[in-house]
Amino acid sequence: AQSVTQLDSQVPVFEEAPVELRCNYSSSVSVYLFWYVQYPNQGLQLLLKYLSGSTLVKGINGFEAEFNKSQTSFHLRKPSVHISDTAEYFCAVSEYNFNKFYFGSGTKLNVKP
């Protein structure tokens, strides 16, 4: 079975600073990779996804992520965060032959003024 590890449960950062949220997965087969964001009391919203092709993926709100197959990682980055980026971020993995997703435990990003 798949497992997804988000190494940091909470990440505090000052506004306009860069941030990286880490995600590692375990899989013996090829996968699809996703990052979702959840604002308070809301459902999950897709930030970006990697299906194939370029390993650097750009998403909404200035976020990007890089797929590293050898390190089985898919870290999320933003060069300059805003207060409005305060939310919980989830990494997810799906294998090619299923539509079943495996989610990490989430990382709470707290952007301080």
Place this chain on the structure above:
Amino acid sequence: DVKVTQSSRYLVKRTGEKVFLECVQDMDHENMFWYRQDPGLGLRLIYFSYDVKMKEKGDIPEGYSVSREKKERFSLILESASTNQTSMYLCASSSPSGSSYEQYFGPGTRLTVT
């Protein structure tokens, strides 16, 4: 835009009650999912369905059942609610034949069992 709606945003039930959580999607998706979300545990899959009347257990199906009589609707049933089922419940849908291959989520139902 894909829309996934859930019948209630907040729900308070008593221990032992039978609870129904409803989810409806408007994009003709084949797959539908129920997750529960608890702090520090992320999303855990309860059940999923890949077709009408078809269902499969997820990682934590105990104490839950599901029903999918129509393609657009997927119901989660707590047969006899217990306090350890207090949680946020999220419904999602997706299409394995679609090009985007992502899951679309509803706003969630925060269930409190007292």
